Amino acid sequence: MEKVTLGIIGFGNMGEAIGRALNPSDFKKILVYDLDPKKLKKDRRFTKAKNSGDIINRSEVILLAIKPQNLSDFLKENKAALSFRKPLIVSILAGISTSIFEKYLKGGRIIRAMPNLPALVGEGFTFLSAGRDARRGDLEIVKRIFSKTGEVVVTEEKNMDRVTSITGSGPGYVFYFMDALYRSALNLGFPKLQARRIAIRVFLGSAKLAEASGKDFASLLKGVASPKGTTEAALKIFESQRVGYAIEKGVKGAKRRSEEISRGFKER
Numbered sequence: 001m002e003k004v005t006l007g008i009i010g011f012g013n014m015g016e017a018i019g020r021a022l023n024p025s026d027f028k029k030i031l032v033y034d035l036d037p038k039k040l041k042k043d044r045r046f047t048k049a050k051n052s053g054d055i056i057n058r059s060e061v062i063l064l065a066i067k068p069q070n071l072s073d074f075l076k077e078n079k080a081a082l083s084f085r086k087p088l089i090v091s092i093l094a095g096i097s098t099s100i101f102e103k104y105l106k107g108g109r110i111i112r113a114m115p116n117l118p119a120l121v122g123e124g125f126t127f128l129s130a131g132r133d134a135r136r137g138d139l140e141i142v143k144r145i146f147s148k149t150g151e152v153v154v155t156e157e158k159n160m161d162r163v164t165s166i167t168g169s170g171p172g173y174v175f176y177f178m179d180a181l182y183r184s185a186l187n188l189g190f191p192k193l194q195a196r197r198i199a200i201r202v203f204l205g206s207a208k209l210a211e212a213s214g215k216d217f218a219s220l221l222k223g224v225a226s227p228k229g230t231t232e233a234a235l236k237i238f239e240s241q242r243v244g245y246a247i248e249k250g251v252k253g254a255k256r257r258s259e260e261i262s263r264g265f266k267e268r
């Protein structure tokens, strides 16, 4: 596949995670720009751009990794250059549909991606959906980029708010549970470092077992929770506190927020 120049606009948590997963020799160049100059540390793999206009003028593919609340200003500032240069835009912004870009820019090749933070260690899970004018080759380029950060799935745009609420935000839910496990270990008197190892190893080991066994989660649970045993005693308390229900409600809240961001943007 022909090499392209990739421009990353917004080099925060996600922009940097994706950038660092890539091999610069797969590209003509990787340009990066962030409003906050401190985020653009010296790194020979990336070329610092002067501003977003500079990136748009020099890149065939643009990875937009700014926050949704900054999009309006970004589009106002760069509408003319984007409409003129027509790069392939890959947006990872939660709650921003491809049609928002298409409407504002009067067309254009847009791909929406929803990655997640484990992309930092090559264990991400990214869903992609193509906008109206994106070509098959565009999707191939973007698949290639995100495959360096973990698993990639292509879906329809209508699924992206639910994807955001479960895989995009998902690591946050896991860290919440890990933190509760960590605090429980501290309460039991384990020293901090060991409590942290406990939380990490319990999650990592369980996830690996689930993947390797291919069993459903209810059967795996049965393997740990023997009748009248210790795990069952804890699970009974989780059930009485409706922990599982609270998680399901939380995920629905995240999906509503993704839909709200999208509506909020259209109404502005």
Ligand SMILES: NC(=O)c1ccc[n+]([C@@H]2O[C@H](COP(=O)([O-])OP(=O)(O)OC[C@H]3O[C@@H](n4cnc5c(N)ncnc54)[C@H](OP(=O)(O)O)[C@@H]3O)[C@@H](O)[C@H]2O)c1
Binding pocket: 009, 010, 011, 012, 013, 014, 015, 033, 034, 035, 036, 039, 052, 065, 066, 067, 068, 070, 073, 074, 092, 093, 094, 114, 115, 116, 117, 168, 169
């Ligand atoms: N974090 C996640 O786990 C995750 C997962 C999936 C998707 N996402 C999506 O990824 C996007 C980025 O999230 P993040 O967590 O990486 O945010 P972040 O760490 O705040 O990074 C965004 C960066 O973009 C900069 N920025 C804002 N406007 C800009 C502009 N016009 N030109 C250049 N840089 C600009 C910000 O600078 P200032 O701080 O100075 O404003 C900030 O450094 C969001 O839209 C989010 O919905 C995040």
